[in-house]
Amino acid sequence: MSNRKCRxxxxxxxxxxxxxxxxxxxxxxxxPDDQEALAYFHEYSNLRNQALEEYAKYYGPLTIDTxxxxxxxxxxxxxxxxxxxxxxx
Amino acid sequence: xxxxxxxxxxPVKISQTNPQAAQIIISQFGGPDGELAASMRYLSxxxxxxxxxxxxxxxxxxxxxxxxxxxxxxxxxxLTKGLTPEEIKKYGFDKxxxxxxxxxxxxxxxxxxxxxxxxxxxxDPITDLHEDLAAEQKARTTYDNILRMINDPEICDPIRFLxxxxxxxxxxxxxxxxxxxxxxxxxxxxxxxxxxxxxxSCDCQ
Numbered sequence: 001m002s003n004r005k006c007r008x009x010x011x012x013x014x015x016x017x018x019x020x021x022x023x024x025x026x027x028x029x030x031x032p033d034d035q036e037a038l039a040y041f042h043e044y045s046n047l048r049n050q051a052l053e054e055y056a057k058y059y060g061p062l063t064i065d066t067x068x069x070x071x072x073x074x075x076x077x078x079x080x081x082x083x084x085x086x087x088x089x
Numbered sequence: 090x091x092x093x094x095x096x097x098x099x100p101v102k103i104s105q106t107n108p109q110a111a112q113i114i115i116s117q118f119g120g121p122d123g124e125l126a127a128s129m130r131y132l133s134x135x136x137x138x139x140x141x142x143x144x145x146x147x148x149x150x151x152x153x154x155x156x157x158x159x160x161x162x163x164x165x166x167x168l169t170k171g172l173t174p175e176e177i178k179k180y181g182f183d184k185x186x187x188x189x190x191x192x193x194x195x196x197x198x199x200x201x202x203x204x205x206x207x208x209x210x211x212x213d214p215i216t217d218l219h220e221d222l223a224a225e226q227k228a229r230t231t232y233d234n235i236l237r238m239i240n241d242p243e244i245c246d247p248i249r250f251l252x253x254x255x256x257x258x259x260x261x262x263x264x265x266x267x268x269x270x271x272x273x274x275x276x277x278x279x280x281x282x283x284x285x286x287x288x289x290s291c292d293c294q
Binding site: 079084 | 135141
């Protein structure tokens with residue numbers, strides 16, 4: 001990804017590829033030898049991991065395993081708003 | 090959003106079945122001071138918690154409690170794996186077996202089913218954190234009681250780990266209470282409820 005996505009677009013991208021990963025995961029649980037589904041899973045799993053690292057680098061970590069991509073000298077896990085705080089107040 | 094890690098937080102490897110121990114330990118799955126109630130308590134309280142440090146600790150401890158629930162279930166599973174009908178009758182496991190066979194079901198040692206009335210989500214940070222501190226101590230006492238009843242080192246080892254985590258969580262909740270009180274009126278901590286009387290503040294935590 002050469003030009004950086006804005007926070008909202010990158011989060012939407014993470015939601016999309018993560019949902020693809022979950023959907024493929026459920027399918028593969030009951031179809032473990034399906035080559036097409038395996039390739040689909042790996043493709044979206046890679047996209048998800050890349051996007052999570054990019055998000056952590058620019059906007060703060062969404063997972064505990066990407067906290068190192070964010071500010072290294074301070075604990076950044078609690079800084080960004082919680083996911084239920086996006087709307088409402 | 091949650092993801093699953095296919096491992097236990099601390100290993101459980103029990104080689105000798107013991108249905109009597111299982112009937113006691115299952116209380117930490119679905120009993121009044123069990124891990125399911127602990128997790129649901131913290132994960133319910135966190136939404137309206139106005140301070141990011143406290144929301145963070147509720148989220149992360151609430152998540153760790155799910156891992157503890159899995160450890161308790163692994164212990165009960167291994168303690169009852171492969172029991173014969175004769176063993177089930179001999180060790181008084183028949184009253185559980187008739188309804189659940191050897192499956193895991195959240196209940197107290199007395200057989201009382203899990204209920205949300207085991208915990209509170211009150212919507213006041215001082216009140217909820219005191220409940221959380223008490224909950225960790227009640228769970229610690231339960232683990233102490235379990236350890237008095239059981240001698241098998243393969244059971245005691247993971248139970249001691251879980252007991253120690255209660256002590257650590259109690260420490261973190263104590264710090265969360267201090268962080269909360271530092272943000273309140275030091276002359277009267279109850280002058281207002283920051284989860285209700287100042288809802289705008291939740292936007293800029």
